[in-house]
Amino acid sequence: MALLEAAGVSKHFQGRRGLFRDGGVVRAVDGVSFAIDGGQTLGVVGESGCGKTTTAKLVLGLEQPTGGGIQFEGRDLRALDSAGRRHYRKSVQAVFQDPYASLNPRMRVSAIIAEPLVTGETIAPVEVRQRVLHLLDLVGLPGRSADLFPHEFSGGQRQRIAIARALSSSPKLVVLDEPVSALDVSIRAQILNLLRDLQAQLGLSYLFIAHDLAAVAHMSHTIVVMYLGKVVESGDADTIVRAPRHPYTEALFSAALPSSPDDRRDEIVLSGEVPSPLRPPSGCHFHPRCPHAMARCKAHAPALMPVEGRLVACHLYGANGNSE
Amino acid sequence: MSPPALLELENLSTHYVSARGTRVVRAVDEVSLRVDAGETLGIVGESGSGKTTLALTILRLLPTAARVTSGKLMFEGEDLLTKSDGEMRRVRGKRIAMILQDPMASLNPLFTIGDQVAEPIRVHEGASRGAAWARAGELLKAVRIPAPQTRLHQHPHEMSGGMRQRIVGAIGISCGPRLLIADEPTTSLDLTIQAQYLSLLRELQRAHGLALIFITHNLGIVARMCDRLAVMYAGRVVEAGPVRDVFKAPVHPYTRALLNSIPRMSDRCQRLTAIDGQPPDLADMPAGCAFAPRCPSVVERCRVAAPPAVTSGDGRTVRCWLAMPGAGATNGGGAA
16 A cells, blocks of 8 residues: 555646736646555656645645645545544655755754644653754764754754754655755766665655656655656556656656766757646646647546556547557 | 967856955856857856856856956957957957846846847847837747747747747847857756757757857757767866767766766666765865865875876877876776
8 A cells, every 4th residue: 555645636826816916726736646565665757837846835734725635554544533634744754955045044954853743742951952963973974963053053054954944753755855956966976876875774655856857866765757747657666767658757858867978869849838827728737849740639637547557647648549 | 289278268267256355265266268150168166166157257247246357368369358338348248148047037027028139239230110029920930939929929938938038039139149158048947848949049049159058957959969978077177078978978076976976767777876875066176176075086196186188199188197197007997
């Protein structure tokens, strides 16, 4: 059984109506399904406005879905009583993009890391101290860091503190929202390695969100590709990275930068821009930019269907054959 | 052996000096580089490695605390360091143009796109408003802005990020410069928009015979865009050479470590080779080679004296004691 399972989750935001506003609905997340197994990483890929951050917020319980539901350890989040919700909040933690913004500059590192601990239950101060030192050791920081303030650390070290804080309540799932994109290139590998070590050591599951496709491919077991609130392709990371099938995934992976000059692939340069989520195109949201768009794409939104060992939402792989 | 370079830096140093003169930050230290007409040079480095200060030095747009303390800055055979401010104003925007990271910060929100694209044409070429606006329309078309005539009359907030950055590109090429300096131009753009922008830049480069200096921390962009590469670390160019050669056989331990630390699509499961430690504080540099505290192949000498830049016959320059002629036995990188 999956640790966390989202079934047809939607989050629609109602725009305000007013003199200059037409009060449209933004379908930030629209019928998205995915599952995260214990000890595994789910990578969410997509450009700005595709709904990946809203998805993270839904998983963290910071937003309530307007449709569909999320199950954690087999229990629907909406059906949880207050004890169940407390358990859920301790089991699901987050690490954010900017470690300069996500750590309170007025708190000592020990207080930052201990906060999830002491808010959740009553623990003796000695025990808290021990936990903090253990967590610092786990993320590769010296014990004396506990008495310092965040400004005394570099970006990479701060991200380690943020990871230690996320781990302090012994979570099962950690949401990683762009955890390395604010860091220097030479520091990123340190943090990615640390995250993988911790996963192996503690059996953590990750929801990994990043725009760096190579980093997502490196970290993830399964991948979900989103475009304007919908999943266009999802499945095993190896399968998708090796041979993307949805035209958007294909373009996205071809737009990913090569790792060496000899690796210059055929570039698929998409025309146009990501449309506004306020007025998404009809049918398949991707059709105005799609090099293979057909009449059908404009009229009907394709459903996710199994194609070559993964799920793809595209009319190219319709029920009546691969070509039309 | 080759025609004179379009741009040539010789031992150029730019230092920031604190108000009392007690603290000196060597942001750019003894940098020698050349850019030939029509070629693309990638300058790679982490934040604080001096790449932006280098760009600002070339344009002579340094803040008042900065001093160019030594070196030569030759552009089309003239030393830009000896030019007056008035003369520099005729170089900037006309012969050397620059694209910055954040297009919203480089466009004025109060003026129309047409005014802003036409401005350099009117200033540098003395064109009339009508003629400059007509040119501006053509330029927008060249950077593939749909409905350029309508867009001329709109303001920056009415455009998307990708469109704004293309407009900044249009301003950059408006007076037919010989050299375009792009400082992290795609960092704020989405992946597919970044791909659009990079292919547009390459097209403009071909059409106008532009030389490009691409400043980035992203080795992938260098792999896709550049002919030559200069790797900066703590204010110095530690390695420079043709992109293909440097990627294939990096000599400096920093370049090697940097190339090994980026995740690749092809080998997903391999552990990344991280570089321990962090870049040094430029105001408090270690003696000797700046990379020595983090270097996996450090030797005693590295901590004592900084290595000189050594250029080999195949156009590669390296600043590393291990790459010095005669140090071949200890060099793990295979310098040719």
